[in-house]
Amino acid sequence: MEKKREGVMEGMSRIVSDPYYFLHFMAFFSYLPIRNSAASFTSHRLLDREIQAFLAFLMFSAIKMVREETWEAFVADSLLYAKIFLIAVSLIMDYRVAIWFSIIFSVIYLLAQQPAFSKLGTAIKLTPRQLEDLLSDGNTTKYWLIEFFACSSSKCVRSSRCFPELSITYSNNLLSFGTVDLGLFPNTAAMFGISLAGGMSQLPSYILFEKGVEVSRFPDFYVDAAPSLPITKKLLCQHFELDRLLLDYINGS
Numbered sequence: 001m002e003k004k005r006e007g008v009m010e011g012m013s014r015i016v017s018d019p020y021y022f023l024h025f026m027a028f029f030s031y032l033p034i035r036n037s038a039a040s041f042t043s044h045r046l047l048d049r050e051i052q053a054f055l056a057f058l059m060f061s062a063i064k065m066v067r068e069e070t071w072e073a074f075v076a077d078s079l080l081y082a083k084i085f086l087i088a089v090s091l092i093m094d095y096r097v098a099i100w101f102s103i104i105f106s107v108i109y110l111l112a113q114q115p116a117f118s119k120l121g122t123a124i125k126l127t128p129r130q131l132e133d134l135l136s137d138g139n140t141t142k143y144w145l146i147e148f149f150a151c152s153s154s155k156c157v158r159s160s161r162c163f164p165e166l167s168i169t170y171s172n173n174l175l176s177f178g179t180v181d182l183g184l185f186p187n188t189a190a191m192f193g194i195s196l197a198g199g200m201s202q203l204p205s206y207i208l209f210e211k212g213v214e215v216s217r218f219p220d221f222y223v224d225a226a227p228s229l230p231i232t233k234k235l236l237c238q239h240f241e242l243d244r245l246l247l248d249y250i251n252g253s
Contacts, residue, residue, distance in 0.1 A: 017086055020112040024079060027104050031086060034097060049092050053085040069232045073158040076114060100251060116149075116157045121164030123147070123177035128188040131180055135212040141174040145240060148194055149204040150183035156204045159231035163206075170242045174249040204231060208240050216240055 035046070060081045061074075068074040083105050090098035126134070126146070134140050147163045149156040155243060167177035180205065182189050192214075195202045206214040218239045219229075229235060237243060 013133055020114050021041055023108045023112055046092055049089050053089050057081055057085050069079045070161040072160055076158055116151050116160035119164050121166055121167035122171040122178050123167040123179050126178045126180050128185050141176040144205050145177050147179045147204055148182050152183055153203045162231055162233045170246055172249045175245050
């Protein structure tokens, strides 16, 4: 819960500093003057629907707050629900208002992108050349867990907090963490067998190397199948057996 509160405070500060959050805030705030000027003849009916929509939004948001592991995923889902409810309520007021908000949200989608978690933890930001050098260097740590991501991918944004937090917990002299931005280096994806093709994109992808050789990856699936599991710290920890690697380090294996 402490992490949830920290995420809320961080999110509030982003409202005024990040275009994505600021534009959404202004779009929702604009509903008030539009309502006052256009909905006097449906005020009682509209108020009832507004209360119902607000309570439904609170219920869905509360469920997501419990289920979602990261602040980024919670915000993405909450904004989606808020936009759906706002457009639905606007239809009661005037269908033209609903169309107006649909256009506004479409423009925001085109102009601004939800920011990913900016901190790296103990992970190292790598270029493809640096990654190749690390994997071929016999003096580096035995294991490297690498995250391949792109900030343009909503799935990467939603899970962007998981990898840095895992690196803080599990990095040691046996296991190191690194990230490669495929948005900056898209040609690197083919080198590691990662698909970037539209809805079949395999981002984010995680590969565990032992002495420069790949031993495991996630998502581990066929090329023509898309992953369905959301990325969580528990999922990555279990898939790559990070607890076992940590015990190996503690026991001096």
